[in-house]
Amino acid sequence: MKNPLESLWGTVIAGVLLTAVLYFLARKIMGG
Amino acid sequence: MTGDFIQLGIGRWLHIGAGVMWVGMLYYFNFVQVDALKAAAADTPPSGAGITRHVAPRALLFFRWAALATVLFGFMLLGGKADEALLFKEKAYVPIGVGAWLGLIMLFNVWVLIWPNQKKALGIVPATDDEKNRARRAAFIASRTNVMLSIPMLFFMVASGGLFRTAMFG
Numbered sequence: 001m002k003n004p005l006e007s008l009w010g011t012v013i014a015g016v017l018l019t020a021v022l023y024f025l026a027r028k029i030m031g032g
Numbered sequence: 033m034t035g036d037f038i039q040l041g042i043g044r045w046l047h048i049g050a051g052v053m054w055v056g057m058l059y060y061f062n063f064v065q066v067d068a069l070k071a072a073a074a075d076t077p078p079s080g081a082g083i084t085r086h087v088a089p090r091a092l093l094f095f096r097w098a099a100l101a102t103v104l105f106g107f108m109l110l111g112g113k114a115d116e117a118l119l120f121k122e123k124a125y126v127p128i129g130v131g132a133w134l135g136l137i138m139l140f141n142v143w144v145l146i147w148p149n150q151k152k153a154l155g156i157v158p159a160t161d162d163e164k165n166r167a168r169r170a171a172f173i174a175s176r177t178n179v180m181l182s183i184p185m186l187f188f189m190v191a192s193g194g195l196f197r198t199a200m201f202g
Contacts, residue, residue, distance in 0.1 A: 005173060005177060015179065015183025018180060022188070023184075
């Protein structure tokens with residue numbers, strides 16, 4: 001599989017996905 | 033009151049100003065300079081020397097010091113609550129804690145991976161052609177990693193206060 005960081009849009013999409021994962025993790029830590 | 037004005041008011045202003053400079057330069061490198069240098073290398077004769085000689089070193093100067101200033105002003109803002117944020121001790125500080133950790137990882141990438149490798153790649157310190165190529169690749173991946181991390185970092189920074197935190201995290 002190609003490293004998403006090789007392309008600019010792959011990097012942006014990886015960042016958005018990471019945001020979603022961290023958002024749900026943060027909500028879990030906050031007990032929400 | 034005066035203390036709060038300086039720490040929370042002026043501190044937030046300076047934190048955001050330095051952050052705009054830092055992330056602005058990061059986006060300039062990734063959204064503009066990487067492709068511009070690729071296009072310049074394909075010219076006959078190659079035309080990228082002016083960028084690597086005059087633009088990139090100046091951009092890197094503001095980039096790395098703005099990164100440090102952003103984090104220092106961030107700690108000034110957190111004050112005595114830094115441990116509650118970074119250790120996720122208090123519910124209200126979880127979003128800013130996540131943002132702060134992302135910012136710290138990004139600062140590490142700037143000073144430990146990007147800047148030392150860019151010094152070699154741009155010829156600011158002596159390096160063989162092979163070392164320059166490896167340094168260019170390492171700096172590129174670290175820089176792209178920071179673009180990726182900047183997206184959740186900005187989300188958690190803006191989601192950390194006031195109405196937005198209530199809207200996003202309840």
